[in-house]
Amino acid sequence: MPAPDAPQREAARQLELRRRMREVETDILARAPEHDLEPSLDRIAQVMELLGDPQRSYPVIHVTGTNGKSSTTRIIERILRETGLNVGRFTSPHLHSLRERISIGGESIPAEKFLAAYDDVLPFIETVDAASAAADGPRMTFFEVLVAVAYAAFADAPVDVAVVEVGMGGGWDATNVIDAQVSVFTPVALDHQHFLGDTIIEIATEKAGIIKADAIAVSSVQDEGVLAVLAERAEEVGARLTVEGVDFGVLTRDVGVGGQQLSVRGLAGDHEDLFLSLHGTHQVHNAALAVAAVEAFLGGGEQALDDEVLRGALMDVTSPGRLEIVRRSPTVLVDAAHNPSGALALREALEEEFTFVRLIGVVAILKDKDAQQILEALDPVLDHVVVTRSSSPRSMRPETLGALAAEIFGDHRVTVIENLPDALDHAGALADDGGGVGGGVLATGSVTTAADVRMLLGRNEV
Template identity: 55%
Template sequence: MSPKKSKKDDGAGQGDGEFAAEATRVHDELLARVGESAPEPRLSATRRAVELLGDPQRAYPVIHITGTNGKTSTSRMIESVLRAHGLRTGLMTSPHLVRLNERIVVDGEPISDERLVANWDDIQPYLTMVDTELEAAGEPTLTFFEALTALAFACFADAPADVVVLEVGMGGEWDSTNVADGQVAVFTPIALDHQARLGSTVEAIARTKAGIVKPAASVVSAAQLPEALAELQRAAELTESSLAVEGVAFGVESTTVAVGGQVVTIRGVAGRYEDLLLPLFGDHQAQNAAVAVAAVESFLGSGSQALDHDVLAEGLAAATSPGRLQIVANEPTILVDAAHNPHGARALAKAIDDYFQFGRVVAVLSVLADKDAAGIVRALSGTVDQFVVTQSGSDRSVDADELAAVAVGVVGAARVVVETDLVAALRTARDLADEAEGDEPGGVVVTGSITLVGDVLALSQAEGGLS
């Protein structure tokens, strides 16, 4: 898609800063388009864009992932295991936490500014052509995510990638990533989220997500509610695809808390793998790992050939999931977790209870306007002792006073503090955590929205960090 890469840049990594300003330009030009919170329910625009680009999404096999929670963690595990097998990988996830480059990963590293800019400038004339055609037809121009998807496909073709792990942006059937045909379709747990866009029931949401299943694909699914599973079974039957479901075809046999994460034993669809180190916290991450293993088995050996234990162990041990129960500071411990719906908040609460020993837990909370704030607070209320309500930098963030009123309605005024400034909120949360009584120290968890987690990660990466 673009001129030959220089030896100093293989397409991955952060680069030397020379192209940082140009990368900011790319981000600004993407942001000038309709944002991710208002996707267009269509494939035709993205399909036209990639057609003009020569269909780069057909240059490599694809593992396509959807679901409500756990998509990014599962995607990153799959990518890490594939890379351990010697494959040159591409990985597209969303949203990013700090930098746009995080969304387009080549061989385990965010794409460099140089390659991001080069590929964007290469495809820009073709995106302009599509915009012109759409305007002439009275349709909205390419959205942020539609343009970003075309960019990611071009970057992976340019790399070039041996295999791409592709996370949907929203839903599945009409998500712009669905112009690619996944040989393996992966489903993490499906629950209520984005109801205004995807439907008001789990069944309707699952039906939309099942749209990523392509003819004769291998379908791998986490354990699902019966109404969600029925939709996946229907999609598999209609496309003559195989279906492997957690708890039946594969699953977690055991998990034990370990330093820095857990040790898991997984029964895959083709083999059994004992004592694998997973450097992530929470039983839900062990379940994500089981889904990832089954997906890789389905891709590499059509689900009939066991993976090499040592290679699998290497891949899982190297897996990371930024912003998911990530420790960003100590004394007191500060965790960030991107739980942004009740299902994710319940998993977070269980993980804190099971994997950490805090004498007192304080949550720094911010929620976006289209989310179930009361449900999130309720899910955390049995684990969190005090809530420090604040606002992220997103213009979709609920006003701190409004969110506090919601929290007070769930847990009472005595457990809620308002600090509109994030730095002040973190300081207050630390002070409250330090009031823990007994032998166990207090801890802080920052949660409720991905944008809040991104803001805190940016603070932690700045000079001086969160000290």
């Protein structure tokens, strides 16, 4: 019998890759999820030490904050790639695939490289799991395993620099087994209080833990108390703190077609007539923060970036699931806002940059989030809200969320539909009511909601 030809062999190889990837994903997902984390660096530090500390073989820019972390991380990474560097990027959570979280050279890590890195780290993970179990401790979590895979993959590539978003918090976040040259802080607000603390000062104290000795910390505009916490940490470890509005910032901003025109002041110079292909005032501030972070990294804050590099990067940057248009006629937007400050930023962007005659919300919120404040933030911009549930097992029951929404929007502006596909169809019909001119749909409330709607509309890649 003749040997299979090359296309058949490749098809068989791809099939085996998909099978193995599903198997590994199942094994990783069987661990404690990222919302049920273990606040300790002990286990991940042990694994990295057994591996030879690969995370110390490349420089790192570390990004924390409450909202805007993923977008800022993506902007930093895109600028660095425009300078010619091979960049690793670690973000969370993912929209559709675990591999999205680990990017090398602007692309999600291929299945082969993900599996190779996983196979490299697994024996050491199992060693640490066994030692922890012997002491009545937990296995490594889902998130800790992904951090180990990412850091090993970046070393193997190798990358010239990694841009790493924290999962939650900072000091004890599993990503914090690095000594980042630049630490970046997006706005700090209340979220994940059951892990990070009930006050903004407690949360800021935890996040400040990513500032390392002799580093440069780059912060967005913050509450006065937050800045005091960051300044104290920087002084304690001998780092330099730079702050938006003092050391860098947005000079001008105008809404444009498909994005925004802006000029920014970096740490080392002004950059004018830039175009950012993202929506919302918050994204302009994320861009200014990213420019300052890159200038801090490449030249210690003393060498201005080339404007053509910035133009090429900012006009091309993407942030899937963040005020993203995923369909036209009617326009369907998805946004991963999942806390009150995120919902407020979303509302402001809608008010400034979109002119819908009617806007229908499709809202599904996780049960551990502040649904009331999220809904109150969106009330002024939604003509009607269709309450539903996402695919997350943590999604709030539609009946419960619907009753809360009715108190805020009024019964006549709320429809409860259990099934998300049906809710999206109903919202589209409401947006089209009266001829469909100027109507739109906004799907929001959680990352899972944004991901589910993207997938329903055929956007399953990032």
